Amino acid sequence: MRHRLVLALAAAVAVAATVGAAIAVDAAGRPARAAAPSAIAPLPLQLSGTGLYADGSMSVVRSGNVAFSPQYPLWSDGATKRRWINIPAGRSIDASNPDAFQFPPGTKLWKEFGHGRPIETRYIERLSDGSWRYATYVWNADGTEATLAPEDGIASVAAPTAPGGRYAIPSRNDCLACHEGQAVPVLGFSALQLSRDRDEQAPHAEPRRSGDADLADFVARGIIRNLPRSLLDDPPRIVAATPAGRAALGYMHANCGHCHNATGAVAGIELVLAQSAVDPAASAQATLDSLVGHASRFQMHGGGATARVVPGKASESVIAARMQSTNPLTRMPPLGVSVSDAEGIGAVERWIQQDLTPQPEITP
Amino acid sequence: MNRTPAGRRTRIAAPLVALMFAFAGAPDVAAAADAPKPRAQAPASADKVARGKYLVTVAGCNDCHTPWKMGARGPEPDMSRMLSGHPQDANLPPPPKLPEGPWVVTAAATNTAWSGPWGVSYTANLTPDPETGLGKWTQRNFTDTIRTGRHMGRGRQILPPMPIPMYKNFTDADLEAIFSYLQTIPAVSNRVPEPVAPAAAK
Numbered sequence: 286m287r288h289r290l291v292l293a294l295a296a297a298v299a300v301a302a303t304v305g306a307a308i309a310v311d312a313a314g315r316p317a318r319a320a321a322p323s324a325i326a327p328l329p330l331q332l333s334g335t336g337l338y339a340d341g342s343m344s345v346v347r348s349g350n351v352a353f354s355p356q357y358p359l360w361s362d363g364a365t366k367r368r369w370i371n372i373p374a375g376r377s378i379d380a381s382n383p384d385a386f387q388f389p390p391g392t393k394l395w396k397e398f399g400h401g402r403p404i405e406t407r408y409i410e411r412l413s414d415g416s417w418r419y420a421t422y423v424w425n426a427d428g429t430e431a432t433l434a435p436e437d438g439i440a441s442v443a444a445p446t447a448p449g450g451r452y453a454i455p456s457r458n459d460c461l462a463c464h465e466g467q468a469v470p471v472l473g474f475s476a477l478q479l480s481r482d483r484d485e486q487a488p489h490a491e492p493r494r495s496g497d498a499d500l501a502d503f504v505a506r507g508i509i510r511n512l513p514r515s516l517l518d519d520p521p522r523i524v525a526a527t528p529a530g531r532a533a534l535g536y537m538h539a540n541c542g543h544c545h546n547a548t549g550a551v552a553g554i555e556l557v558l559a560q561s562a563v564d565p566a567a568s569a570q571a572t573l574d575s576l577v578g579h580a581s582r583f584q585m586h587g588g589g590a591t592a593r594v595v596p597g598k599a600s601e602s603v604i605a606a607r608m609q610s611t612n613p614l615t616r617m618p619p620l621g622v623s624v625s626d627a628e629g630i631g632a633v634e635r636w637i638q639q640d641l642t643p644q645p646e647i648t649p
Numbered sequence: 650m651n652r653t654p655a656g657r658r659t660r661i662a663a664p665l666v667a668l669m670f671a672f673a674g675a676p677d678v679a680a681a682a683d684a685p686k687p688r689a690q691a692p693a694s695a696d697k698v699a700r701g702k703y704l705v706t707v708a709g710c711n712d713c714h715t716p717w718k719m720g721a722r723g724p725e726p727d728m729s730r731m732l733s734g735h736p737q738d739a740n741l742p743p744p745p746k747l748p749e750g751p752w753v754v755t756a757a758a759t760n761t762a763w764s765g766p767w768g769v770s771y772t773a774n775l776t777p778d779p780e781t782g783l784g785k786w787t788q789r790n791f792t793d794t795i796r797t798g799r800h801m802g803r804g805r806q807i808l809p810p811m812p813i814p815m816y817k818n819f820t821d822a823d824l825e826a827i828f829s830y831l832q833t834i835p836a837v838s839n840r841v842p843e844p845v846a847p848a849a850a851k
Contacts (some may be wrong), residue, residue: 462803486738544803550793551801553785582780585841612846614768614805 296320320508332422337369337395341430349374350395351508352497355478355486357539360626362448364398366491370474372508380504380512383476383521383562385468390415394471400444404452406431409464409471417470419460448624459620466544466551467559473539476512476562482520486532488629509576513563521562524569526640533567533636534560536629540618547571554582556593556649576604577641583607585615596641599634608633655691693829701830704823705732713772713810721769724758733782733837735761735771744769763810769845770808778836783828795819808844843845 314630329335332343339345345354350369358366373391378633380386392411395431398404403424411417423442440458464470479500484490490565493499497590501517523538525531541550542559557575561568574592584591595601607617608630616622678822696748702762705711715726716736730736736759744755744764754765761772774782783791798813800806807813 287729372832462797462799466803510742548785551803553790554786554801555789584840586843587843614808614846619799619804 353475356483357535400446467549480521524565599637701826730774734774734841
């Protein structure tokens with residue numbers, strides 16, 4: 286009963302959090318609600334109207350929509366995922382800054398989340414005015430169509446293989462919370478994530494499917510232009526002392542770095558978990574500097590961990606405790622998960638335990 | 650078992666909070682003039698800061714974000730700790746367990762700690778202290794928080810009794826004025842505890 290009360294209040298708070306009708310952001314990530322929408326068509330009410338599939342099909346992907354898979358996937362309560370991108374003919378992604386791709390107007394991305402069957406397909410589109418808009422489409426049980434979800438999301442839909450048999454459809458504000466947290470709102474499609482030098486130890490690593498394009502493929506097709514040649518000759522790779530460290534940094538990059546980075550919305554927290562394709566040694570060092578021995582502003586109740594990371598002691602590290610927590614007021618990430626990710630947490634804990642050498646105590 | 654439906658309790662919560670605001674006396678903002686001088690701030694126009702001070706006053710921010718004390722004329726906000734949130738040294742006992750029925754919320758005497766179906770919430774330090782307040786926040790962080798009801802727009806949910814459902818309707822200009830004013834008030838080092846989830850959510 287009390288749990289239901291909490292859910293009701295949480296729902297009330299979530300409903301209260303919704304703002305505006307058109308959720309689009311400008312190139313700098315600021316809400317662009319006041320932008321005149323007259324020249325921009327409203328979102329299609331059905332997924333079939335977004336151009337993902339061939340005419341008359343809900344399974345055959347339309348020619349020109351290119352599948353890809355990031356080497357470090359975002360973990361979402363164990364949902365399986367498929368992803369596609371479409372760049373309008375005659376346009377391309379400008380990779381002059383390999384850490385912040387510039388996508389042309391007309392860019393579309395889709396990401397299908399499944400638990401035994403497709404549950405939702407999320408959709409991002411860059412509009413002609415340069416703003417971005419976000420939507421998600423919820424599949425019917427038969428898998429014959431997916432319908433635009435309400436802006437407030439859906440607290441719970443049936444998903445038999447999901448934790449608890451339920452699955453939450455995010456609100457559009459939830460979309461913005463993650464996608465607005467870094468310089469470019471597209472996540473998972475970057476030089477590092479598409480690198481041909483894939484990390485086989487990445488938690489939840491997905492085997493590259495037939496037809497999935499990687500960084501070199503996108504360059505070869507002319508979809509990505511202006512990528513420095515050095516990143517084709519020497520594909521991007523996270524810098525770490527060990528394979529376990531590489532996997533842990535990659536996991537945090539994908540699951541935490543969209544908010545916790547050096548330049549985004551919450552840079553003031555001074556926690557840098559995003560890795561760079563351009564200068565991976567510097568970004569890895571920035572991660573270590575912002576974690577190891579760094580006092581945590583978040584203080585656990587009942588004492589315990591007080592530093593973000595204590596070398597060699599995962600149990601005394603706040604980031605591990607918050608990743609393990611299922612308390613919605615404590616857990617990290619705060620969105621998109623309801624249960625802790627044993628594989629991902631294990632990777633981070635092994636890195637803390639085995640790779641990070643405790644600092645020697647200085648005695649007088 | 651005579652339990653109150655969850656939906657009804659939710660409906661109860663909003664007017665309850667409004668009622669508490671109605672009873673809360675207007676704080677003596679002028680007393681803040683006796684407080685320590687604020688730290689150096691990025692310049693904001695005097696008009697904007699004055700507008701922000703006005704909005705903070707009439708929106709009742711001091712009712713919960715400034716600890717209350719017993720004064721000569723009864724409970725009053727302790728303006729020496731203006732908007733510094735729940736005192737870190739309050740050391741409160743666990744909230745009382747309420748019997749089933751229409752009473753669902755309790756508040757500490759400071760008016761800075763609240764217990765209800767959402768757990769226990771503590772009001773935030775809104776002063777520009779860099780380590781415990783909003784000193785490292787940006788305007789965007791503040792606006793995103795109020796607009797979304799999430800910490801910095803992307804973290805945990807902001808809990809009752811913070812009236813996000815009303816405050817999210819502030820205009821951007823209002824929120825800029827409020828944040829500009831908050832950045833000029835005296836910084837108070839006060840680390841507010843994290844909220845406590847109800848037992849069912851632990």
